[in-house]
Amino acid sequence: MSEPAILFKNVSRHFGEVKAVDNVQLEVKDGEFFSMLGPSGSGKTTCLRMIAGFDRPTAGQIFLYGQDVSNLPPYERPVNTVFQDYALFPHMTIEDNIAYGLMIKGMPKSERVKKANETLDLVRMPGYGKRKPSQLSGGQRQRVALARALINHPKVLLLDEPLGALDLKLRQQMQVELKNIQREVGITFIFVTHDQEEALTMSDRIAVFNEGNIEQVGTPADVYEHPSTPFVAGFVGTSNLIAGEVAQRITGSPKRFSVRPEKIRLAQMDDQIEGDMFVADGIVRDVIYLGLYTRYLVELEGGGDLVVIEQNLRTSSIDVTKIKNQKTRLLWKKEHVSYVGG
Amino acid sequence: MRSKPSAESSNERASLPLTLSAIGALLFLHIPLWLIFLYSFTTDESAYTFPPPALTLKWIPQAIQNTAMQDTLFLTLRVAVLATVAALILGTLAAAAVYRFDFFGKEAISFMLILPLALPGIVTGIAMRSAISLLHIPFTFWTIVIGHATFCVVVVYNNVIARFRRSSNSMIEASMDLGANSFQTFWHVVLPNIGTALMAGAILAFSLSFDEVIVTTFTAGNQQTLPIWIFSQMLKPRNRPITNVTAMLVVLITALPIMFAQRIVAQTSDGEGGSK
Amino acid sequence: MLNRISTYFYRRPRLTLALFLAPPLIWFLVVYIGSLISLLINSFFYLDGFTGQVIREFTLKTYAKLFIPTNLQIFLRTTVMALSVTLASIVIAFPLAYYMARFASARMKTWLYLAVTLPLWTSYVVRVYSWKLILAQEGIVSWFARLVHLDGLLNWYLSNETLGGPSLSVSPTGIFLVFLYIWLPYMIIPIQTALERVPKSLIEAAGDLGATPAQTFRTVLLPLAFPGVIAGSIFTFSLTLGDFIVPQLFGTSSFYIGKAVLTYQGTSGNIPLAAAFTMGPIIIMISYLLLARKLGAFDAL
Structure with missing residues (x-):
């Protein structure tokens, strides 16, 4: 299909004085795993709720595969939602929960029970149909909520921080599974999260939200390697922002730039400098040994700090701490610099 | 059936005067209700004599x-x-x-x-x-x-x-x-x-x-x-x-x-x- | 069809809200707030002594009547009664509440809670009635007094002019006892709730810092239970203030606020005076609530 799955045209949602979403343009492609990333209060959840129909834009239009849905109630939109708190109906069995959408459509009991159980297989929970939500663990409820939404074959599936309540291990496992399920069913997923790692792991594309606006839309690599604003640089990964006189000294331009910590190499003061490299000298102020890698905080000559990460390939914790308060030279490739403006 | 005292309660015990006052307050709350039941069966028709002279079911x-x-x-x-x-x-x-x-x-x-x-x-x-x-x-x-x-x-x-x-x-x-x-x-x-x-x-x-x-x-x-x-x-x-x-x-x-x-x-x- | 209606209202949340809110709101504004306003209006009318008709003209005459000595005495008598009932309920309620909060096992606690609230849910009139049985001249109290040979003491007590009367069931002491009995659960529950909220670690901390159990009780538990006591006293005080059943049934000829209101509106048809009289407990209660809020009692409600 050439129509975009979701299209926002100048969409705003104001709550009185508060501009939760302010004149947002957005396009989500068909079949895409799309993430909305941002801190709480950045407008990402409001956008999701407007797609679902729980909220309506105060200005602008929302299109779903070309149809203007801005004013449709939730039950007339071919989208389904996986809620942050799962919102399973406590008085119904898992089977009835999953088959709820089909029941509303009037599908006969035997048929919808069969479908519900098929969907339970899809989310890897066969045989759980007769239980009640209270008998399930957080991760299992999560899967049931997913099944309840998927069974209706929505054109777009909305996920509102669905992994937020799970512990780290389970969350990582679910990230992989979600991605797999999305490939299996081929539905457009819109995933809201405040966790940059989660967004980077799963998404085809990411929109970074800040204060009701979208700062940048792009592939995970785009957003990470080439942040277009200081906010994106800071929110996705560690911000290594340098501007003004120091920037001038390093790059020859006072424009503010960002460089990712793992792109920087700690070098000896007499190391050879190649032409495609930027150089900066400074003093190592702090060394944090983290097993797999070590974080260094380097104070540059003339002001400003850069964080550097180096893998501990041959070094040990004793070696790395030795260079604390030593003078050092930092090197990184010119292509790894993003000019972020502001 | 009502088994051993639960272990999660306080390890110290209530002092005797405290226990007695608590029981006293409970009795104060409940004895009057028992009396309502008792008097439904008294044979005394014209007064609230205690103890009832005799008991009967005929009033019910x-x-x-x-x-x-x-x-x-x-x-x-x-x-x-x-x-x-x-x-x-x-x-x-x-x-x-x-x-x-x-x-x-x-x-x-x-x-x-x-x-x-x-x-x-x-x-x-x-x-x-x-x-x-x-x-x-x-x-x-x-x-x-x-x-x-x-x-x-x-x-x-x-x-x-x-x-x-x-x-x-x-x-x-x-x-x-x-x-x-x-x-x-x-x-x-x-x-x-x-x-x-x-x-x-x-x-x-x-x-x-x-x-x-x-x-x-x-x-x-x-x-x-x-x-x-x-x-x-x-x-x-x-x-x-x-x-x-x-x-x-x-x-x-x-x-x-x-x-x-x-x-x-x-x-x-x-x-x-x-x-x- | 239903879908269409549903969508119609979904797009108009204000209208939906109005539809939800209108019935209860209109009911309360008309029936309840309306009644309170008519109470206020009535209190500015007066009763013509000759014709027995209520004259619907604005006047402060009726309010002036509140300040004649007999009526002032009624206010005083009722307030003193409410205060003594409140104090006595604190004394009786505290040990039980303390026991429930600190020493009872979980199962015991549920059981005790039910035992305390059950009387509350039992018919009010019937509970009052039970004291008719208890306090009657031929009833259980006199019987018990005779049994332990204290009937002389009881008679001596009843001959006391301010506290006694012909029998316990017709005396201020009788009124006091019945009030105490009726409202006691309202005192137990808030105190228990307040004590329950005191974390165990706090008591252990006090002990750890060298306080004896008695000191802990006085310096830690008592101050923390205080909001509960105040919360309970709002109930006991307010309920005693407005009640007319108990003084009517156990009282001598002396009036209390509730009984006065009932009598004025009933036998003499003097609704204006009854209305003005009611302003008494309302004002007393509002001042009491304000005081209680200052003392932090609302956190315990």
Whole structure:
């Protein structure tokens, strides 16, 4: 299909004085795993709720595969939602929960029970149909909520921080599974999260939200390697922002730039400098040994700090701490610099 | 069956004087109720002699067949049922409005609803009496019902809103998201979830109405509800044995459903049962 | 069809809200607030002594009547009664509440809670009635007094002019006892709730810092239970203030506020005076609530 799955045209949602979403343009492609990333209060959840129909834009239009849905109630939109708190109906069995959408459509009991159980297989929970939500663990409820939404074959599936309540291990496992399920069913997923790692792991594309606006839309690599604003640089990964006189000294331009910590190499003061490299000298102020890698905080000559990460390939914790308060030279490739403006 | 003392209780023990005072307070609360039962069976017709000279069962059929008692009982039941129905509708609507919407003066709603129960009964009573007098409204069955419904609303409201607040916020949204319109959502999701709260609220409202004397005194005119009948019997005792038995029946009619309601509320672990 | 209606209202949340809110709101504004306003209006009318008709003209005459000595005495008598009932309930309620909060096992606690609230849910008139049986001249108290040969003491007490009367069931002491009995659960529950909220670690901390159990009780538990006590006293005080059943049934000829209101509106048809009289407990209660709020009692409600 050439129509975009979701299209926002100048969409705003104001709550009185508060501009939760302010004149947002957005396009989500068909079949895409799309993430909305941002801190709480950045407008990402409001956008999701407007797609679902729980909220309506105060200005602008929302299109779903070309149809203007801005004013449709939730039950007339071919989208389904996986809620942050799962919102399973406590008085119904898992089977009835999953088959709820089909029941509303009037599908006969035997048929919808069969479908519900098929969907339970899809989310890897066969045989759980007769239980009640209270008998399930957080991760299992999560899967049931997913099944309840998927069974209706929505054109777009909305996920509102669905992994937020799970512990780290389970969350990582679910990230992989979600991605797999999305490939299996081929539905457009819109995933809201405040966790940059989660967004980077799963998404085809990411929109970074800040204060009701979208700062940048792009592939995970785009957003990470080439942040277009200081906010994106800071929110996705560690911000290594340098501007003004120091920037001038390093790059020859006072424009503010960002460089990712793992792109920087700690070098000896007499190391050879190649032409495609930027150089900066400074003093190592702090060394944090983290097993797999070590974080260094380097104070540059003339002001400003850069964080550097180096893998501990041959070094040990004793070696790395030795260079604390030593003078050092930092090197990184010119292509790894993003000019972020502001 | 009632096994060993639970280990999670305090490791220190209550001192003897404390235990005795606690038991004393409990006895103080309960002995009078036992006496009601005892006196239903006394043979003494003209006084409250203790200990009863002898015991008999003959008053119970007599009381049940007493037409004056029956009339007041039916009036009281009719009032209580109608007041409960009105309270259920008004209380649920108010709870839904306060829970689902944001509006100016939201805080004032629950305050206003609790006022008739929080202010001394006599204030509500005389206020209604003065409205009746000011507007020359005749005393009828309906003046009693309206008075009762007014102070019953809050117990339904409290129970229902407590249940709403304990339910997942997004349940209603989830239902609509899955294709159900407002009516289907109410029927399939909201009603099953607040069902026991409605039941508990109804029982509480019913017994509140069934027992009420103070407001009723001002809104009933010459009609007698059961509590007013007992009150008048206390002022001018005419038929002590019948009054004794009636008192016992009233305890049974109100206390049993309340214990049942408490169970419902406890089972669904819903904190609030209304304050009175 | 239903879908259409549903969508119609979904797009108009204000209208939906109005539909939800209107019935209870209108009911309360008309029936309840309306009644309170008519109470206020009535209190500015007066009763013509000759014709027995209520004259509907604005006047402060009726309020002036509140300040004649007999009526002032009624206010004083009622307030003193409410205060003594409140104090006595604190004394009786505290040990039980303390026991429930600190020493009872979980199962015992549920059981005790039911035991305390059950009387509340039992018919009010019937509970009053039970004291008719208890306090009657031929009743259980006199019987017990004779049993332990203290009937002389009882008679001596009853002959006291301010506290006694012909029998316990017709005396201020009788009124006091019945009030105490009727409202006691309202005192137990808030105190228990307040004590329950005191974390165990706090008591252990006090002990750890060298306080004896008695000191802990006085310096930690008592101050923390205080809001509960105030909360309970709002109930006992307010309920005693407005009650007319108990003074009517157990009282001598002296009036209390509730009884006065009942009598004025009933036998003499003097609704204006009854209305003005009711302003008494309303004002007393509002001042009491304000005081209680200052003392932090609302956190415990």
